[in-house]
Amino acid sequence: MPASNLSARKRNERISAYVFIVPAVALLIAFLVVPMVYTVYYSVFRYQVMRPDNITFVGLKNYLELFQDSDFWQSLRNTLYFTVVVVPTQTVLALALALLVSKRFRGVSVFRTMYFSPQLTSMVVISVLWIVLYNSNPNTGLINSLLVNLGMQPVNFLTNPKTAMNAIIFMSAWQGAGYQMMIFLAGLQGIPGEQYEAASIDGASRVQQFLYVTLPNLRGTIKYVIMITMIQAMKLFTQPYVMTQGGPENKTRTMVYYIYTQGFQKGNFGYACSVAAVFFVIVVTMSLIMQRITAED
Amino acid sequence: MKRLFTLALACLMALSLAACGGSSGGGADANQTADNGSDANETAVTYLNIWQPSDKESVENWWVEKLAEWNAAHPDIQVSRDAIDRSDSYAYDNKVATAVTSNSLPDILYVDGPQVSYYAANGITLPLTSYFPDTSDFVDSTVAECTYNGDLYAITATESSVALYYNIDYMKECGVDLDQLAAYTVDNPIKWSEFEALAAQCTTENYVGTHIVMDHGEGLPYALEPMYVSNGVDYISADGTTAQGYVNSPEAVETTAFLANLIAKGYANVDPITDEFLNGACATEIQGSWDVTVLEAADFEWGVTYYPVSDKTGTPVSPCGDWAAAITRNCSNPDAAGEFLQWLMSPENVASYSAAISKPASRLSAYDDPAMAAYKEYPLSVFQEELSNNASPRPRTPSYATFSTDYAEAMTNIFARAASNGEVDESYIQEQLDNVASKFEKDYNDYYA
Numbered sequence: 001m002p003a004s005n006l007s008a009r010k011r012n013e014r015i016s017a018y019v020f021i022v023p024a025v026a027l028l029i030a031f032l033v034v035p036m037v038y039t040v041y042y043s044v045f046r047y048q049v050m051r052p053d054n055i056t057f058v059g060l061k062n063y064l065e066l067f068q069d070s071d072f073w074q075s076l077r078n079t080l081y082f083t084v085v086v087v088p089t090q091t092v093l094a095l096a097l098a099l100l101v102s103k104r105f106r107g108v109s110v111f112r113t114m115y116f117s118p119q120l121t122s123m124v125v126i127s128v129l130w131i132v133l134y135n136s137n138p139n140t141g142l143i144n145s146l147l148v149n150l151g152m153q154p155v156n157f158l159t160n161p162k163t164a165m166n167a168i169i170f171m172s173a174w175q176g177a178g179y180q181m182m183i184f185l186a187g188l189q190g191i192p193g194e195q196y197e198a199a200s201i202d203g204a205s206r207v208q209q210f211l212y213v214t215l216p217n218l219r220g221t222i223k224y225v226i227m228i229t230m231i232q233a234m235k236l237f238t239q240p241y242v243m244t245q246g247g248p249e250n251k252t253r254t255m256v257y258y259i260y261t262q263g264f265q266k267g268n269f270g271y272a273c274s275v276a277a278v279f280f281v282i283v284v285t286m287s288l289i290m291q292r293i294t295a296e297d
Numbered sequence: 298m299k300r301l302f303t304l305a306l307a308c309l310m311a312l313s314l315a316a317c318g319g320s321s322g323g324g325a326d327a328n329q330t331a332d333n334g335s336d337a338n339e340t341a342v343t344y345l346n347i348w349q350p351s352d353k354e355s356v357e358n359w360w361v362e363k364l365a366e367w368n369a370a371h372p373d374i375q376v377s378r379d380a381i382d383r384s385d386s387y388a389y390d391n392k393v394a395t396a397v398t399s400n401s402l403p404d405i406l407y408v409d410g411p412q413v414s415y416y417a418a419n420g421i422t423l424p425l426t427s428y429f430p431d432t433s434d435f436v437d438s439t440v441a442e443c444t445y446n447g448d449l450y451a452i453t454a455t456e457s458s459v460a461l462y463y464n465i466d467y468m469k470e471c472g473v474d475l476d477q478l479a480a481y482t483v484d485n486p487i488k489w490s491e492f493e494a495l496a497a498q499c500t501t502e503n504y505v506g507t508h509i510v511m512d513h514g515e516g517l518p519y520a521l522e523p524m525y526v527s528n529g530v531d532y533i534s535a536d537g538t539t540a541q542g543y544v545n546s547p548e549a550v551e552t553t554a555f556l557a558n559l560i561a562k563g564y565a566n567v568d569p570i571t572d573e574f575l576n577g578a579c580a581t582e583i584q585g586s587w588d589v590t591v592l593e594a595a596d597f598e599w600g601v602t603y604y605p606v607s608d609k610t611g612t613p614v615s616p617c618g619d620w621a622a623a624i625t626r627n628c629s630n631p632d633a634a635g636e637f638l639q640w641l642m643s644p645e646n647v648a649s650y651s652a653a654i655s656k657p658a659s660r661l662s663a664y665d666d667p668a669m670a671a672y673k674e675y676p677l678s679v680f681q682e683e684l685s686n687n688a689s690p691r692p693r694t695p696s697y698a699t700f701s702t703d704y705a706e707a708m709t710n711i712f713a714r715a716a717s718n719g720e721v722d723e724s725y726i727q728e729q730l731d732n733v734a735s736k737f738e739k740d741y742n743d744y745y746a
Contacts (some may be wrong), residue, residue, distance in 0.1 A: 048744045049394050050419035083494045091693065131568075136716075140570050159713045183703070245513040247706065249712030264391040265702045266740065267477075 009155030009220075036280070039273045047264065047270035062274035065183060072275060074250050075258040076282070082169060082254065083233040090229055091222065099210075101181070112185075116178040123175065127242035130171045134158050134243075161249040168239045168252055176232070180225045187221035188214070211286040224296040230251045234283050255279045303452075306431025337551065343374045344634040349407035350389050351380035352654060355590075359653040367640065374633045376700045379403070387514050390698070395420060402627040404634050406723040408451055409515055411691035411701070412444040414537065417445035418745060422623035424448040424549045428635035438617040439659040442690040450637060451621035454647040455656040458680035458688065459520050459616045461487065461583045462574060462588065463495075465598040471499045471580070478602055486613050489524075489555055492581075496564035499580035506564035508573045508582035509556060511712075513595035517705045519537070519691065520583060521556065522612035526689050528552045528607040532704065533737070536746075537694030540737040544704065545730035552607070557715040565657060567716035574599075584598030586680040590655045601676040603683060617688035619656060657684050699740040 043063070046056045065070050093099060100111045134157035135141030144154040157167040191214065199209045215222075237256040242248055246253030246261070253261075260278065263272030351357070368375050383389040390412070396402045396421075406414050416422045417587055426449045432440045436456060443451040468475055473495065481487050487495075496506025510520040518532065525531060530548040533540045543549065559565045566573065574582040575595055582588075583604070592599055604615045623643065624634045640646070648666030651658035657680055663669055664681075672681045692701070705727040715721055 018398045027555070041654065046743065048419070050421060051395055051744070052398055052400075053420075081391040135570065136568055137566065137570065137578070156567065156713075156716055160717045161713065162717070245706075245709065248717075250706075265387050265393050266396060266699045268740075 004238065005133055014152055015229055039276050039280075041273075043274035045270045047268075047273075048151040049267035058270070062271050063278070064088045065271070066274050066278060070265070071250065071258060075253050075255045078165060078251060078253055079234060079255045081165060082172075082236055085166075086173055086176075086233050087226060087229045088167050089169065090176050090180060093173055093177040094225065095218075096223075097177060097181040097186030099214075102185055112181075115181055118123050119174040119178045123238040124242055126171070126175055127239050131243055134167055156197075158244055159248050161251045164244055164248055164252050168236075168243060172233075172236070172239060176229070180229065183225055184218065184221060187218045190201050191217040195284065226294065227287065227290060231287065232285065234286070255282075333671075342372070343630040343636060345374060345404040345624070345628075345630070346603075346633055347376065347378040347405040348381055348382040348393070348403040348405070349378060353587075354615050355588075355653045356619045356650075357667055359650055363641075363646065363650075367637065371637075374630075374637060376637055378454055383514070385701070400512065400627060402625040404625060404628040404630070405638070406623050406625050407620045408623050409620055410453070411515075411519075411693070411697045413443050413621060414445045414693045415622070415695050416623060417448075417450040420626060422450050422625055423631055424450060425452055425635065425638070426626065428639055434644075434660050436659055436661065436684065436688075438684070438688040438690050439621075442618045442693065443621050445693065451623040452642055453619050453621035453659050454642055454650045455619045455654055456684050456688070457585055457587075457656050458683045459583060459585050459605055460522075460601050460679050460683065461581055462584055462592070462599055462601050464579075465579070465600050466576070467499065467504065467580050467597065471501075473498060475600075478600065481602045483679075483686050484613060487605050488608045488611070489605055491565070492605040492606050493555075493559065496559060496581065497562070500562075500564050501544045503578070505566050505569075505573075506581065506617050507559060508569055508579040508584070509559065509565050509712075511567070513705055513709065515701050515705075516575065517708050518620070518701050519616055520585075522643045522691055523604055523616050523689060524607070525549055525552050526614040527610060527612050529610055531689075531692060533692035533694055533700065537692055537696075538741060540700065543702075543734070544737070545727065545734040549724050549730055550723060553711060553730065554721050554723055556708075557711050557721045557726065560712045561715040561719055561721050563719075564730040566714050567711045586657065586677060587655045589676055601679045603679060605715050607681070613683075613687045613712070614689045615683035616686050616691075617684060618690055619659070629709070636744050657681050695745045696737055696740070696741040699733050700733070700737045703736045 023230070024202065042055075044057060044059055046058045046061075048054070079094055097115050101115065131184050132140065133142050134144075136144060136154055136156040136159065138144045138154050141154070141157075143157070148154055155163060157163050158181040196209055197212050199213050235256055236254045237260065240252040240254055240257050241260070244252040255275070256279075259272050260276050262268045262275060349360075357380060361379075364378060366378055378571070380732070381389050381392055391404065393402070393408075402421070406416075406422065408422070413422075417424075429449055429452055432449065434450075439453055440449070441455055443449055443453065463478060465475065478487070478495075492507075498506070500506040510516045522532060525544075525548070528548045528551060530543055530546045532544045533550075534543055560567050566579070570576060572579060572591070573579045574584065574588075575591060577597065589601075603613065606613050624631050624638070624640055627633050642660070644660050644662040645666060647658050647660045648663040648668040652661060652668040652671070655677075657672060657677075658664060658669055664672060671677050691697070710727055711726055714725055
């Protein structure tokens with residue numbers, strides 16, 4: 001084939017490729033880049049959402065206020081606490097479930113479906129169900145009913161500042177583990193069986209096989225699961241919105257929930273944008289740190 | 298051929314995207330006045346859209362019937378309504394806020410009574426004074442709540458009131474003096490100490506003594522405000538400019554402590570189940586007139602008495618205010634909307650709407666309508682008496698949205714701590730209410746001072 005024909009074909013393929021990615025890039029720009037740029041832009045204005053025609057430039061005032069705002073710091077602490085606890089909990093739970101259902105036995109697909117099914121239900125619906133489960137009245141709250149039958153005192157799971165966030169963490173880990181389980185399952189099925197056979201011949205126990213065959217082979221999958229779980233955790237909103245409205249004593253108010261209350265409930269749109277901009281920087285920084293920690297040597 | 302196919306496919310995708318983008322402006326277009334056909338002699342039709350929080354079936358049916366009646370009689374002004382979920386929170390308000398930023402408000406917007414000032418001060422709604430020059434037939438609290446800076450900015454068919462419901466069957470089991478409960482009058486209602494003693498007497502393993510409204514929206518400030526006013530100080534100054542010395546006053550701390558004490562002692566649940574009173578889980582409840590129809594399903598006998606008053610002052614006060622219709626700045630034809638509202642607020646429509654929603658009518662003449670006969674008899678007469686004698690409108694201030702959110706949050710925190718510790722911490726109450734006051738001051742000074 002002549003060289004000129006080859007380059008013309010390559011050029012045509014390149015044009016076709018650009019044409020195909022234009023819609024996706026246009027959507028990304030419209031729904032991601034433009035809002036991000038606007039967020040940073042409005043963060044330096046005093047902007048009451050009910051007064052879009054009366055926006056005043058205030059420079060870095062919103063940022064200076066933000067760093068002195070105890071509600072902002074409380075929201076950040078809550079978000080980090082949720083992330084630090086839920087990421088390892090959910091990852092370990094998902095890996096354990098994946099190991100359980102990776103074996104071939106009668107009815108395994110039923111268990112896989114059961115573990116995955118919370119993922120198929122709306123988080124709002126799940127949150128409402130768990131409100132009932134967590135209700136402090138033993139006559140209506142199933143968990144407290146169980147505790148009382150075991151001779152224990154009922155617990156105000158969602159209204160006690162000491163237990164509210166942990167109750168949300170437990171529910172979130174339960175709900176989210178099914179999805180990560182499927183990712184781990186795919187990773188487990190990609191491990192060559194010969195490696196287990198070789199380890200077995202060398203006398204490796206089940207635990208040793210897990211530590212020296214399974215875990216090294218799942219390294220990439222674990223990194224991916226940790227990264228997506230962390231990003232999802234930082235975006236926590238639905239559970240506190242439905243279950244606790246950020247309370248009690250603001251112990252479940254997360255950064256996204258704080259942005260929402262400032263921007264929509266109180267109409268402080270400029271201030272909400274400054275919180276969102278700072279939060280964006282925090283999430284990106286954490287992702288980069290996580291990437292550095294889990295990077296291959 | 299392959300290249301052509303590729304390009305054609307890409308064009309198709311781009312066109313479909315453009316089509317999606319174009320459809321997003323449909324809401325605004327739908328509000329515009331339309332000219333049907335090219336013939337200049339044909340009548341131009343105005344399409345008006347209403348936003349209102351969704352309500353129970355009887356109210357939704359009322360709207361279907363009434364809009365059909367209006368649309369049949371007025372082919373030139375066609376009205377439609379969107380019922381929007383409120384979710385015992387601020388979901389409806391959030392939708393309105395989004396519509397403000399995107400300039401896509403409906404023609405007629407229902408706003409909660411205390412929010413009338415907020416929307417008016419921000420230029421979201423238009424004055425209605427020219428459409429309702431004479432408001433003498435409307436109850437005073439309605440006119441007060443719908444007025445901002447001397448102009449009427451909204452109008453409502455109904456008012457609201459809250460009273461104390463009690464489970465008669467269960468009270469008998471507890472040995473409560475029912476004659477005493479029936480003897481209270483609008484001028485001499487049950488006092489806080491008597492109310493607390495009643496709640497204590499009726500709190501058992503399966504029942505709590507009372508139910509305090511625990512929604513996470515406007516319900517808390519609405520239902521509890523009369524306690525504060527009765528104890529001597531309202532949430533916010535009468536001119537709506539400051540909360541310092543009001544919501545965080547010693548009287549307000551005392552009032553809040555009284556409520557928190559009911560939770561701390563286990564007389565009320567901090568996370569009550571839905572319809573706690575109807576489901577036979579609490580002996581009494583502080584609730585609105587709308588529960589009268591809800592309680593038709595109750596399998597026990599119940600009664601209603603007047604809203605509790607402070608022992609210190611003995612001043613009877615009850616809540617009032619309801620969702621009111623306002624014309625927005627995006628309205629395509631304010632005069633057509635004004636004409637529709639005049640019809641909607643006629644005494645006959647007010648009476649039938651009031652009966653459908655189980656709330657007292659806002660027009661005095663509506664009470665002559667047979668549909669309102671129930672308000673002359675017990676139990677609805679209790680709410681009507683409160684409304685006529687001691688209704689207190691919520692504060693009229695453009696910073697009410699901020700106040701409502703922060704007050705509800707503070708009360709949730711205070712109640713949660715009381716439930717967890719089993720005792721009332723007045724210094725914590727003071728700290729929380731100080732926080733509410735300072736956030737109000739900041740919002741007012743930033744945007745409205």
